[in-house]
Amino acid sequence: MSSTKHALGFGRSLPLDEWRRPSWRIHQQGSDTVWALAFLVPYVGVFVAFVAYPVVFGLWMGHDPTLYGLLMSDPRFADTAINTLVFVAIGVNVTMFGALLLSGFFMRRTWWRRLLLAVFLIPWALPGFVVFTSIHFMLVTQWGLLDSLIRAVTGEDGPLFLVSTPIAMASNIVAYIWKWLPFWTLIFVAGRMAIPQDIYEAADIDGATGHKRLIYVTFPLLASVYLICTLLDTVWTLGDFPTVYFVSSGAPARTTEVLATYGVREAFDFARPYLGVAAMMSALPILIPVVLLLMRRVRAAGVQL
Amino acid sequence: MSMALTAPLTRLPRFRRGLVSRVASATFGIVLLIWTLLPVYNMLLVALDEDGDEFTGAIWPGNANLDGFAALWNEDSFLLEHFWYRFGNSIKMGLATMVLTVLIGSLASFVLGRMRLRGSRVIGDLALVTYVLPTAFLAIPFVHIMHKYGLIDSLWSVIASQVAFATPYAILILHQYGKLIPLELDESAKVDGATPWQVYRRIYVPLMAPALVAVGVYALLLAWNEYLYQYLLVLSMDSATVAVVINQFFNSDEAPWNYMMAIAIVYSLPPIAIYFALRRFMIAGLAIGGVKG
Numbered sequence: 186m187s188s189t190k191h192a193l194g195f196g197r198s199l200p201l202d203e204w205r206r207p208s209w210r211i212h213q214q215g216s217d218t219v220w221a222l223a224f225l226v227p228y229v230g231v232f233v234a235f236v237a238y239p240v241v242f243g244l245w246m247g248h249d250p251t252l253y254g255l256l257m258s259d260p261r262f263a264d265t266a267i268n269t270l271v272f273v274a275i276g277v278n279v280t281m282f283g284a285l286l287l288s289g290f291f292m293r294r295t296w297w298r299r300l301l302l303a304v305f306l307i308p309w310a311l312p313g314f315v316v317f318t319s320i321h322f323m324l325v326t327q328w329g330l331l332d333s334l335i336r337a338v339t340g341e342d343g344p345l346f347l348v349s350t351p352i353a354m355a356s357n358i359v360a361y362i363w364k365w366l367p368f369w370t371l372i373f374v375a376g377r378m379a380i381p382q383d384i385y386e387a388a389d390i391d392g393a394t395g396h397k398r399l400i401y402v403t404f405p406l407l408a409s410v411y412l413i414c415t416l417l418d419t420v421w422t423l424g425d426f427p428t429v430y431f432v433s434s435g436a437p438a439r440t441t442e443v444l445a446t447y448g449v450r451e452a453f454d455f456a457r458p459y460l461g462v463a464a465m466m467s468a469l470p471i472l473i474p475v476v477l478l479l480m481r482r483v484r485a486a487g488v489q490l
Numbered sequence: 491m492s493m494a495l496t497a498p499l500t501r502l503p504r505f506r507r508g509l510v511s512r513v514a515s516a517t518f519g520i521v522l523l524i525w526t527l528l529p530v531y532n533m534l535l536v537a538l539d540e541d542g543d544e545f546t547g548a549i550w551p552g553n554a555n556l557d558g559f560a561a562l563w564n565e566d567s568f569l570l571e572h573f574w575y576r577f578g579n580s581i582k583m584g585l586a587t588m589v590l591t592v593l594i595g596s597l598a599s600f601v602l603g604r605m606r607l608r609g610s611r612v613i614g615d616l617a618l619v620t621y622v623l624p625t626a627f628l629a630i631p632f633v634h635i636m637h638k639y640g641l642i643d644s645l646w647s648v649i650a651s652q653v654a655f656a657t658p659y660a661i662l663i664l665h666q667y668g669k670l671i672p673l674e675l676d677e678s679a680k681v682d683g684a685t686p687w688q689v690y691r692r693i694y695v696p697l698m699a700p701a702l703v704a705v706g707v708y709a710l711l712l713a714w715n716e717y718l719y720q721y722l723l724v725l726s727m728d729s730a731t732v733a734v735v736i737n738q739f740f741n742s743d744e745a746p747w748n749y750m751m752a753i754a755i756v757y758s759l760p761p762i763a764i765y766f767a768l769r770r771f772m773i774a775g776l777a778i779g780g781v782k783g
Binding site: 222225229240304306307308310313319320323337424430458462 | 526718
């Protein structure tokens with residue numbers, strides 16, 4: 186395995202030609218084919234019954250063009266679409282760039298940084314709906330923890346977080362970053378650790394030290410991983426449900442919804458399932474190109490997700 | 491005194507710079523610690539308060555008491571009825587997801603990596619696409635289909651959804667890890683007359699144990715930490731899980747928030763325990779791939 190691939194693939198890489206090439210050189214007997222098919226039946230069964238069928242059914246539910254006319258006539262949907270774009274654009278990029286910088290901080294393996302990393306990863310292990318509820322309680326009314334802290338430090342009242350639309354939306358984004366920053370930091374720590382030391386030694390001899398080393402050695406080697414992680418997180422964040430559902434819960438007056446929460450509310454609170462599916466399907470013009478780009482990048486880089 | 495005089499002057503600024511950067515990184519570390527633990531601290535703060543006292547602007551638990559936890563232990567509120575039975579449901583759901591994901595995922599990855607089957611790479615592509623998919627977008631049609639299957643309101647519909655979303659990641663990770671196990675082992679077993687099932691059972695599964703643990707923990711935490719599918723698929727109180735109990739608090743007008751945060755803490759303990767016990771496995775699995783929450 187070449188060292189560059191090593192660096193790109195978080196330790197172990199998946200060259201795609203290897204994926205394609207059947208690895209067992211011994212000729213397959215007929216009975217082995219039967220075994221192989223039998224081994225695949227459970228997965229294919231689960232996939233068809235619980236993934237493929239829902240996808241097709243969802244596409245069918247949202248195929249009627251009049252649904253989209255209905256959506257467009259709902260001013261809340263326009264808000265929702267803009268919120269989703271803001272949520273994804275800021276949430277994903279701040280998380281990724283912050284994680285990239287933090288991974289450098291955690292690369293120095295002193296004892297207290299190791300300990301801090303272990304604690305820092307706790308949000309990743311905690312159930313989202315539980316911690317987002319806690320964050321909601323921190324923000325709600327003027328007696329939540331955050332306002333109390335502001336009052337204790339400055340002596341003045343803080344804002345009512347869930348009364349103003351921009352502040353509530355910002356709270357959603359900060360909560361999202363809080364939950365997912367640790368996970369991506371860990372990914373980039375793994376990516377940095379996979380960069381062989383001799384590359385740094387060579388750079389050192391060539392005079393690349395300090396921030397030059399960061400800009401000319403580390404970042405270019407992490408670029409491919411960074412792009413793939415950003416695309417992947419973009420797709421997931423587009424469909425993120427628990428953050429907004431629990432932190433702002435759409436408040437004030439459903440002005441801070443995103444597509445997933447809007448769709449679920451339309452479908453189950455207002456009994457308009459077709460409209461809910463259509464709302465979520467309105468993400469497809471962004472979702473499909475990003476997924477295609479992602480698959481291509483994964484193949485090209487040989488990075489295993 | 492003489493030391494300071496004899497020491498080369500150029501070393502002084504350098505030493506100071508080291509000190510400044512140390513202080514800066516220590517300060518940054520403290521800020522990061524507060525940022526990380528503040529919402530967790532808030533859970534404790536609310537849980538330890540008396541009912542009706544939750545939002546009084548205190549930043550320390552003044553009259554800390556364990557009423558919330560005691561009520562939870564005794565199921566002492568209409569919102570806490572059968573709480574431990576429902577907690578058991580959550581455990582059942584998590585464990586079933588874990589076992590099925592490991593079983594189905596390892597069988598599929600065995601074929602993908604170790605058996606010569608035409609077109610089996612399609613499975614890898616399907617797994618990758620499924621892994622990337624945002625699961626919330628599938629929720630509405632999924633609920634409709636569970637009605638058709640007659641699985642709605644059964645814990646099995648939740649398990650099915652979680653297995654369907656966890657297996658792709660399992661396949662990708664196991665396929666990756668399986669490359670470390672030499673194919674010669676399989677081949678010599680085959681020469682000795684072993685069937686593929688025996689190769690899977692006697693060679694593949696034992697050697698894959700670390701990866702199977704990583705994948706199993708991932709599936710367990712995915713199911714445990716998920717909310718939307720439990721909230722949508724479980725309607726009756728018979729198959730309710732903790733996520734559904736939490737949801738009831740939001741629907742109730744006079745919910746005791748300290749009870750709710752007590753539930754939140756109790757529900758967070760298993761994943762935290764698993765995280766600290768199996769950190770190595772989880773991070774090893776993570777180093778190869780991502781985890782969806």
